[in-house]
Amino acid sequence: MMIALLPVSANAVGSMQPQRNKDFRELIVKGERPEIAACLAAAINYARHAPGISAIRWDDDASDKALMKESESNGRLTRSIRLTTQMRMKRWIAFAETWRSIEVSCEQPEDGTIRFSVHPISR
Amino acid sequence: MSFFRRLDLNRKPEVANFSGCRFILSCVLTLSISCAVSARASEAQVIGAGASFPAPAIEAWARQFARESGAKLVYRSVGSAEGILRVTARSADFGMTDVPLTQVELLQDDLIQFPVIVGAIVPVVNIPRVSDGELRLTGTLLADIYLGKIPTWDAPAIKALNPQLPLPNLPIRVVHRLDGSGTSFVFTYYLSAVSAEWQDRLGIGSRLSWPAGSGVKGNEGVSQSVHDMAGSIGYVEYAYALEHKLCTVQLRNKNGKFAHASEIGVGAALASAHWSRPGYYEILVNQDGDVSWPIVGVSFALMHKSQEDRATAIATLDFMHWIYFRGGDIARRLHYVPLNDSSLIGRIESSWDEIHDEKGKIAWKSKN
Numbered sequence: 390m391m392i393a394l395l396p397v398s399a400n401a402v403g404s405m406q407p408q409r410n411k412d413f414r415e416l417i418v419k420g421e422r423p424e425i426a427a428c429l430a431a432a433i434n435y436a437r438h439a440p441g442i443s444a445i446r447w448d449d450d451a452s453d454k455a456l457m458k459e460s461e462s463n464g465r466l467t468r469s470i471r472l473t474t475q476m477r478m479k480r481w482i483a484f485a486e487t488w489r490s491i492e493v494s495c496e497q498p499e500d501g502t503i504r505f506s507v508h509p510i511s512r
Numbered sequence: 513m514s515f516f517r518r519l520d521l522n523r524k525p526e527v528a529n530f531s532g533c534r535f536i537l538s539c540v541l542t543l544s545i546s547c548a549v550s551a552r553a554s555e556a557q558v559i560g561a562g563a564s565f566p567a568p569a570i571e572a573w574a575r576q577f578a579r580e581s582g583a584k585l586v587y588r589s590v591g592s593a594e595g596i597l598r599v600t601a602r603s604a605d606f607g608m609t610d611v612p613l614t615q616v617e618l619l620q621d622d623l624i625q626f627p628v629i630v631g632a633i634v635p636v637v638n639i640p641r642v643s644d645g646e647l648r649l650t651g652t653l654l655a656d657i658y659l660g661k662i663p664t665w666d667a668p669a670i671k672a673l674n675p676q677l678p679l680p681n682l683p684i685r686v687v688h689r690l691d692g693s694g695t696s697f698v699f700t701y702y703l704s705a706v707s708a709e710w711q712d713r714l715g716i717g718s719r720l721s722w723p724a725g726s727g728v729k730g731n732e733g734v735s736q737s738v739h740d741m742a743g744s745i746g747y748v749e750y751a752y753a754l755e756h757k758l759c760t761v762q763l764r765n766k767n768g769k770f771a772h773a774s775e776i777g778v779g780a781a782l783a784s785a786h787w788s789r790p791g792y793y794e795i796l797v798n799q800d801g802d803v804s805w806p807i808v809g810v811s812f813a814l815m816h817k818s819q820e821d822r823a824t825a826i827a828t829l830d831f832m833h834w835i836y837f838r839g840g841d842i843a844r845r846l847h848y849v850p851l852n853d854s855s856l857i858g859r860i861e862s863s864w865d866e867i868h869d870e871k872g873k874i875a876w877k878s879k880n
Binding site for chain 1: 592593594596597600601609611613614615616617619620621622692697701704711714715716717718719720721788789790793795
């Protein structure tokens with residue numbers, strides 16, 4: 390059980406190359422805030438491949454509350470986004486799976502790889 | 513894996529009835545055209561959608577371009593986020609957005625982005641016995657008003673900046689945008705730049721969980737609400753403030769001077785633009801300069817690099833080219849600031865080489 394929870398309980402980090410992305414397009418077409426869509430797409434990609442997670446969700450409230458900042462250093466722009474999602478933790482049997490609040494943080498240099506980290510929000 | 517976003521699961525993009533609107537609007541435009549028809553441009557009908565910020569200029573340009581070229585062109589003022597949505601969904605040939613996309617975002621959907629027009633975003637107020645341009649505000653005070661921390665117009669912080677004004681004991685009624693808005697994006701970008709509390713609590717957003725006030729759709733909606741409601745404050749593109757005869761405010765700029773919204777103030781902010789980032793990403797808030805207006809919005813066009821219809825792609829780019837070379841007077845008449853830097857325009861038009869048709873050929877060649 391602990392192994393299954395490891396990706397989020399261990400404050401996972403990751404990255405995603407900017408390239409054509411079906412999730413990004415889908416988020417935009419569903420009306421998501423365009424400025425946070427790349428971060429959400431990275432979170433979806435993470436949840437899809439993390440061994441301990443079976444699904445991800447968030448609601449409009451979480452999207453509207455997502456905190457975005459931009460900073461410039463040596464002429465280089467970096468966008469930072471922090472938002473709360475819920476991820477479903479895998480269990481041995483599907484009906485025992487539970488949703489857990491997870492904070493996703495993204496750092497998006499203007500022309501580089503999206504770096505992100507996820508960590509569970511303690512109750 | 514399952515993926516859902518609770519409240520938007522069943523949302524259908526506003527494209528279902530779009531072909532019908534497209535047909536009706538194109539008929540109206542077609543009937544109004546009496547001039548000679550350019551063989552190239554008239555082959556296609558161009559659909560644009562997006563930001564309400566540049567809508568007055570784009571609609572006027574479209575009418576004039578249609579008169580001169582015979583092209584059929586329709587622009588839907590639906591907000592920046594919806595413009596990005598429609599170009600992504602390929603239900604519009606070009607989108608207009610005041611939320612510029614970064615290179616990371618452009619790469620995720622094969623998009624090209626370039627600036628088209630610049631204008632001021634102005635706070636507007638409806639306070640009895642206060643006239644246009646009289647009220648003075650600072651950025652932090654504006655942020656505090658939008659944070660809901662200033663309850664009435666005669667609050668000490670406002671009176672201290674405006675000792676000569678007869679400020680009433682009237683509740684401040686904050687108006688903000690409800691739809692995904694580039695005007696909101698630039699406005700909150702400014703509030704984040706001048707208020708640490710705003711940056712830490714709300715940040716930048718085309719759509720936010722606003723802490724105070726009521727939301728309405730479009731620059732049109734905000735203008736109407738502020739016009740109708742005593743005690744209100746909103747933010748709109750300058751042309752809307754003039755059209756609705758709304759009272760603008762003086763805003764203290766980065767140099768500590770109180771500036772009025774004007775084409776000169778926008779031009780001063782525009783002078784600091786570099787346009788050196790991918791996609792010409794540029795946000796012109798809180799720029800240096802004694803007369804610089806501190807909240808300036810840039811409207812960007814978005815198009816797919818891979819175009820499905822060559823004639824439509826060419827007609828769209830013909831229209832953009834016409835805007836740069838023939839649209840300046842119309843823009844100025846509507847109190848926008850057109851882009852007239854020939855080097856910038858040359859770079860933009862060169863970047864159109866990346867746009868190709870269904871056969872992989874470059875779609876547009878300059879006629880100059």
